[in-house]
Amino acid sequence: MSQVESKVGPRPANSIQSERTAIDFDIDLLNVFLEGSYEEAAIVQELMQQIERDPILKVDSSYYELNKSEHREVTARKIAQLSTYMERDAPDYDKFQKRLGLLTIIDPQLGTRIGIHLGLFLSALKGNGTDEQFQYWAFDTGAVFLKNVYGCFAMTELAHGSNVAGLETTATFDKDANQFIINTPHIGATKWWIGGAAHSSTHAVVYARLIVNNEDHGVKTFVVPLRDADHNLNPGVAIGDIGAKMGRDGIDNGWIQFSSVVIPREYMLTKYTRIDEDGEVIEPPLAQLAYGALLTGRVTMVRESFRTSQRFMTVALRYAVGRRQFAEKNSEDNAELQLIDYPLHQLRLIPWLAFTYALACGSERLTKEHVLTIEILEAASRSEDFTKIGKAIEKLKNIFISSGMLKSACTWFTANLIDEARQSCGGHGYSSYSGFGKAYNDWVVQCTWEGDNNVLAMSVGRALSQALIKAQKGKKIEGDLSFINDYKQFVGKDVILGQYFDLKVLLICYKAVLIRLADYVVQLLPENNNNWDLFGAEKVTMSKLNAIYYLLEAFIDRINKLSDKGNIKPYLVDLAKLFALSNIDKFSGIFLQFNVISSEQLSELSFEIKRLNKHLRTQVIGLTDAFKFSDTFINSALGSYDGDIYNNYFDIVKMQNKEVKAPYSEVLEKMLHRAPLENREYFQKSKEVLNRLGKL
């Protein structure tokens, strides 16, 4: 025993250890499945080891004690440390990105803060600048190694977020001086939420309206120096901290106001739109490619959804195995049941575990598609071949849709997952040391930034409906929406799907519901003045269901490629089924409404979910151990590998108590020992006094 006990206390570690010995499959193989390949699995462990041992980069429970200013400072120190890794990783930027991706699991604010420079700022330079411009700003200055130049991405304004084309900062061309005047015309155009601006950035890529001879050419991008080499603000540049946030306090988000700040003409990023010395604006047809910079962020967020889900599924399921509650009736030893043995508890968690597995496959597919698209795009933009360019644009549109549906659905689902996982740990989930609180607060901004989820999902739903209209006109649909080509099999109310506990049939169920929902909207549009806005909710639902279909398809595809080694396939098949069925159950209203399943089938399906949960429940320790997240990456009092929940938690809490009395104890003691009210009122309300005062 760890402490003196006058009666034997709970031993949650025993439960976890005994379930660990009963693992029925090869954990290493399952980890390889999750990571995609042996090589990938190995490098992930290698990088995790470096992080865990690095005294500046690692985290532990003290992370949950930091206040806002401490978070800002600690994050800056980590960035300084990372810059030295960066120098050594170079030119293997992919390795550095992986490192960062893993660091983001335990410290999302760090990932964002450095990602604004390395991701948004440099991507904007690459995406919008000429090769020369990118070479200069990224390499010649040293920015790519976090030297001399630290960038931020000044897009959002106080009064404009989603509507980028409506931004109001101006970049007015002064032909005589061959320069631009950057100006914030009013409070609404103040750059807002600009990560890195408050304390870190020396330069910004500024989104501003190009004004030439009083003509507005729309929003373009400009490099604007914010601070000089002494890190002092340049004249005309007003910057401030936007203060406290719901989460991610480690990021120094700021606001920026430009008051007629002058930059050379050459600081405009001119890969697409150019302006010559005479003020003539040249806009090639490729301009629509200029907004690609945000895509990387969306793709990354899908992968982050996977990583975050892994982390919190591990915590919640270990706790559910270790924690006991209420004795089973008529049980011999009167032992309490493990939480995970309750069917409702299984239903609350195991479908989210299935989601996590589906995400492993779906996020990997999206990432690969994105890399490929960027390559094709880069090649096309260098060529003069319009067929190539056209195909590249098609590819880009496709990834706009798939990243949009996945970013929105997965960030929402992951927020739900963290919340459900926290609630499943009862009161202890509310302790900061469980990790849920900070993680949730850090997470939920993902549903808003880099494309508000509702805005993105509506555009996906609309694209899907429009693809159906095209298909109905005989056009062939390419890419991720190509399933719509089969629409004829599904439109019409007669087809009822029979047996759907088979993965192939489950895929068909999703196709059917998607096409029928799209058809429903398409049918109703004309009688509603083609007002797409009226069908916002339907479009969002379509996007969510399409994301689930995408994840399911990727999951099944990967399972089909598996050998029978290590006994992992049967569990993966069950997880895929559970993922498919639990989401039919979640969206049962739509599946019933469009006659894809019947009421009786819904009832059968709910029993099949219960059966799958009960079966998978026996392996939850193995299915989360396979993530191979060490205690540093879990960073939760409730979720350590050893399962010794209560001792671990208490050890952390005990570190709090250096003083027995509160520093403000006097306030309470004075209150408790205050004199009677009569005394404090100078006895001025005594009967005698009132009698005297009341005398006429």
Added chain:
Amino acid sequence: MSQVESKVGPRPANSIQSERTAIDFDIDLLNVFLEGSYEEAAIVQELMQQIERDPILKVDSSYYELNKSEHREVTARKIAQLSTYMERDAPDYDKFQKRLGLLTIIDPQLGTRIGIHLGLFLSALKGNGTDEQFQYWAFDTGAVFLKNVYGCFAMTELAHGSNVAGLETTATFDKDANQFIINTPHIGATKWWIGGAAHSSTHAVVYARLIVNNEDHGVKTFVVPLRDADHNLNPGVAIGDIGAKMGRDGIDNGWIQFSSVVIPREYMLTKYTRIDEDGEVIEPPLAQLAYGALLTGRVTMVRESFRTSQRFMTVALRYAVGRRQFAEKNSEDNAELQLIDYPLHQLRLIPWLAFTYALACGSERLTKEHVLTIEILEAASRSEDFTKIGKAIEKLKNIFISSGMLKSACTWFTANLIDEARQSCGGHGYSSYSGFGKAYNDWVVQCTWEGDNNVLAMSVGRALSQALIKAQKGKKIEGDLSFINDYKQFVGKDVILGQYFDLKVLLICYKAVLIRLADYVVQLLPENNNNWDLFGAEKVTMSKLNAIYYLLEAFIDRINKLSDKGNIKPYLVDLAKLFALSNIDKFSGIFLQFNVISSEQLSELSFEIKRLNKHLRTQVIGLTDAFKFSDTFINSALGSYDGDIYNNYFDIVKMQNKEVKAPYSEVLEKMLHRAPLENREYFQKSKEVLNRLGKL
């Protein structure tokens, strides 16, 4: 203009003001409807005014800047201030409770921290102590005025929360010394989450197993002194702070370990179970009444759900009116649309506004029922009349069910409401100054404490199913589940409800779905070994739907009693319809599965929701102004009455910026200006060095 503008900026205040002038009903009358009566509405405003002006009690945006220790101290100062109001309010405790209820809107942690003493501690004394015991501990000591005694409620342990009967702290009777020995046998029995324990409490009501002659008599309650008059810990009492939490940092939650702490026999609370000097334990049949203390908390939380919903509906709807996004196609002035004009935005918010109105009525009904029940109970427990006592117990059971369903459903829904409201404000909702972040973090523990929502909801679902079984056996059901007596009209698959846009029919829809779902479970139970646990999800759904039915019924009831004055009735009818329809839509899977509505009806219903949203949208400013929450009670940069969103928000943020450079700027500057890697490696990897080192 407030600031220099080189172009006219946005004027959100104009939108809000112009919609305010278009309010179509009598706001004061609507406020009276919401508060229940003229008198109530008047006292609420009077108390709000006292709070808003009190320099210690009021809050403003600086509240969002406080760190953990500051929150703890500020909360203690507020409690000290409140103690002086308490003395003057007495003996009108009802007035003080109202004061506290309103303070809780802006500072939930304060409400809880003082509520632990005034609510849980004193309620436990009253509920479990004899009249003499209550008189002594509450009045003679001064506790009721926060003097000398400050209590906490030591129920939960590290390893036991929901299962109160499983608590493991022991109170062993020592007959010879006529005293109890209170002991924490092992780490799992450490009292945990005990609000007030860490810094404030002098005494605790401790839930511990009564052990007499090695016999375990189950969990009883004992008064245990924790600290002496110098506020030092008593020997054998170990107490510590449990540290950082997701929210409510103002509460000094602590852990307590008792190591053979001795208390006199007379410190046991003996209203029900008694023990005499010889160690004989007397347990009257009324012992089941002893757990009533937690009920008040649940009832209060339903009312808090209402208040919190009012606050954040006001913020989100004012923002939705003031904020504009994307120009309407072909609009003449190219002005951007107000967010609230988008049908999806209406759908995201206006049904929650309808929920808020339903909550006004439902929470008031529950509160009144609770007061009545407590009165009947008090009277019964003093009498020897077993008919009276039996009826009182029936009443208590009824309020267990109704408070359980409402506490769980309303705290969940309110968490969803805050989250949706935040997301609807886009990125700005993520700023601490919007108020959403702290409110959400403070709120969500309500889903867990004083009866975990899932545990409560399952017990309600089970009670409902059991009531159906009873009714089917011919027994009459009393109380809030009495609608089950009509079960014959609804069981069976043939009845399809026709027209449901009428409030009466909508009520029937809910009855139908509840009875059919209960019947489904009841039918399936025998073939599943009567394993109630297997139907956890169904029971939770039943409880949620029953709560909605309760709120709807209370709402309609209040509407029916209204005169036609002030044109408020038509809007209230529409809100009630919207509340009913939007929840059918939310639970459409169940309504379709049990054939209460058809697919076609679901589609019609979704258009009716859109129509109601569009109609109510014109009055959202009035419908939230009617809450009469001044800016102090809103405390959000985005939701002030004047609607001048951007100026208000910027003014708050600008207060952040006393320094231009970060205090840790050196860390960043050193990184940016560090020497080249070669230098920092002492040039020890130069070709020349490597050549020399590599020579064989």
